[in-house]
Amino acid sequence: MNAQINILDYRERMQNAALAFLDRHQAEHLGDMTVLLSRTSDHLVDNFDVAKPVAIKLTSLAHIELMEVALRQRSTNS
Numbered sequence: 235m236n237a238q239i240n241i242l243d244y245r246e247r248m249q250n251a252a253l254a255f256l257d258r259h260q261a262e263h264l265g266d267m268t269v270l271l272s273r274t275s276d277h278l279v280d281n282f283d284v285a286k287p288v289a290i291k292l293t294s295l296a297h298i299e300l301m302e303v304a305l306r307q308r309s310t311n312s
Contacts, residue, residue, distance in 0.1 A: 245292065246282055252296035260300070271297060
């Protein structure tokens with residue numbers, strides 16, 4: 235059980251790191267989201283030693299989370 239908690243904690247921390255990177259750099263890539271997603275997964279690989287397939291998955295999950303937050307904010311402001 236403890237190992238499972240550690241894995242989930244690691245995944246959450248790495249996904250949060252991806253989310254923070256996406257949030258900080260999204261304005262630089264308004265025309266090409268694929269470049270931002272690639273940079274984000276590279277950031278996880280280079281700075282946190284995350285395996286590339288895991289970094290891609292966590293980046294995708296973080297991107298979905300970012301889009302959900304933006305959608306909620308738009309619906310609140312409408």
